[in-house]
Amino acid sequence: MMKYPLGVLGLVVAQGGYAAGFIDDSHATLLLRNFFSQADNRDGAADPNYTQEWGQGFVLNYSSGFTEGPVGVGVDAVGMLGVRLDSGKGRHYNPTSTASNGNIFPTDSDGRAVSEFSSLGPTLKARVGNTVLRYGTLQPQLPVLFASDRLVFQTFRGVQVESKDIDNLTLTAGRIDRVKERGSTDWEGLSIAGANATADPVNPTVNTTRSTHVNEFWFGGGRYKVSDDLMLQYYYANLTDFYKQHFLGGVYGVNLGPGRLTTDVRFWDNRSDGRNSHDPEYFSSGYYGDGRTRGKVNSRLSSVLFTYAVGAHTIATGYQQVDGDSDAVWVNEGAGTTSYFFTETMSGKFQRSGERTWQLRYQYNLAALGVPGGTFKTNFYKGGNIQTASGDKQEWARDMTLGYVVQSGPAKDLSVQLRYGVFRTDMQRDTDEYRVIVDYPVDLF
Numbered sequence: 001m002m003k004y005p006l007g008v009l010g011l012v013v014a015q016g017g018y019a020a021g022f023i024d025d026s027h028a029t030l031l032l033r034n035f036f037s038q039a040d041n042r043d044g045a046a047d048p049n050y051t052q053e054w055g056q057g058f059v060l061n062y063s064s065g066f067t068e069g070p071v072g073v074g075v076d077a078v079g080m081l082g083v084r085l086d087s088g089k090g091r092h093y094n095p096t097s098t099a100s101n102g103n104i105f106p107t108d109s110d111g112r113a114v115s116e117f118s119s120l121g122p123t124l125k126a127r128v129g130n131t132v133l134r135y136g137t138l139q140p141q142l143p144v145l146f147a148s149d150r151l152v153f154q155t156f157r158g159v160q161v162e163s164k165d166i167d168n169l170t171l172t173a174g175r176i177d178r179v180k181e182r183g184s185t186d187w188e189g190l191s192i193a194g195a196n197a198t199a200d201p202v203n204p205t206v207n208t209t210r211s212t213h214v215n216e217f218w219f220g221g222g223r224y225k226v227s228d229d230l231m232l233q234y235y236y237a238n239l240t241d242f243y244k245q246h247f248l249g250g251v252y253g254v255n256l257g258p259g260r261l262t263t264d265v266r267f268w269d270n271r272s273d274g275r276n277s278h279d280p281e282y283f284s285s286g287y288y289g290d291g292r293t294r295g296k297v298n299s300r301l302s303s304v305l306f307t308y309a310v311g312a313h314t315i316a317t318g319y320q321q322v323d324g325d326s327d328a329v330w331v332n333e334g335a336g337t338t339s340y341f342f343t344e345t346m347s348g349k350f351q352r353s354g355e356r357t358w359q360l361r362y363q364y365n366l367a368a369l370g371v372p373g374g375t376f377k378t379n380f381y382k383g384g385n386i387q388t389a390s391g392d393k394q395e396w397a398r399d400m401t402l403g404y405v406v407q408s409g410p411a412k413d414l415s416v417q418l419r420y421g422v423f424r425t426d427m428q429r430d431t432d433e434y435r436v437i438v439d440y441p442v443d444l445f
Contacts (some may be wrong), residue, residue, distance in 0.1 A: 025065020
């Protein structure tokens with residue numbers, strides 16, 4: 001566990017002349033989340049083929065203000081509890097006792113979903129001007145590190161500094177050493193696909209039960225708002241002994257006819273670092289010729305999405321391609337992670353070596369039909385040219401979401417999402433999945 005100098009913080013806060021901002025600017029929220037998932041894993045090695053889990057989540061977020069003075073000090077905390085409402089050994093994603101967690105819940109020693117799981121994550125923070133340093137539990141939302149969620153949230157442990165001292169420029173840098181997955185209660189190290197189910201060093205095409213993790217992820221960069229129409233981003237990341245990564249991005253919007261056209265461009269350059277270049281236990285997944293499916297990180301992911309919004313309608317089309325021998329990489333322990341890719345779907349990411357993906361999206365605001373707060377979204381993805389030992393492969397996905405947010409009254413801001421996803425692939429398993437998500441955020445103070 002991390003050691004926090006909370007005693008020092010307490011002494012500072014105890015001095016009434018400094019504590020006003022700390023107390024007066026404090027606030028707390030409680031998110032009540034009800035999450036149901038039913039997945040039919042139609043083909044492949046999934047066992048069991050059918051999974052169904054239902055849970056109630058509670059996420060309490062507390063954020064203090066800052067003490068007065070040239071260096072303001074404060075503390076944040078997140079407490080999370082997940083309670084199982086329905087599951088069973090035949091319907092839990094990981095049926096064996098060696099599995100660390102499931103589709104929603106962690107796994108007990110008998111291979112069943114636990115009845116409940118919880119965690120508490122404190123964060124110490126300090127502010128100078130418009131620069132804030134945080135040390136402890138973090139939930140980054142960056143192109144190079146994106147915390148995911150399900151019933152509750154994925155968290156990371158480390159230090160992060162964010163500066164907004166320059167107008168229109170936000171700079172962020174930090175170091176992460178541990179992750180707690182969204183369906184787990186344990187801190188663990190960091191890894192990538194290919195190493196989180198490590199192959200036998202003698203025969204790299206054979207997977208074993210070992211996993212390779214490290215405890216050092218560095219990141220830094222920023223976003224700059226050039227104008228009301230243009231935003232630029234650059235970030236650098238280094239997962240020690242796995243990869244070094246550069247990200248470039250830009251978003252440009254322009255009024256066109258009766259609507260607005262937005263162009264979003266994203267590019268990742270991924271290169272090998274340290275032991276990944278020669279040690280099979282650190283290899284990435286991909287295709288390296290001659291039947292080899294694991295090797296060093298070497299990939300570029302390029303993508304663009306054009307979105308046109310007019311009235312109640314929003315339509316988008318985009319293209320993404322992966323070049324190089326390895327799959328595109330991100331911090332991924334294999335327990336349900338989220339990337340910043342345009343092709344992040346309910347069941348796949350379209351990030352494989354050589355893959356070319358087209359997508360089409362449509363969204364309709366149901367307020368135009370007299371239902372304010374209602375939305376309908378549907379996305380379609382088609383990927384091909386995936387490089388494998390048995391030739392090129394392909395996959396496709398379709399996601400649909402019907403959502404509603406209560407606009408007024410005692411249940412204001414309560415939201416309901418009905419989601420349906422279809423994933424068909426030559427690579428792993430075909431999946432049909434239904435999700436029902438009900439969120440109710442409550443401001444406590």
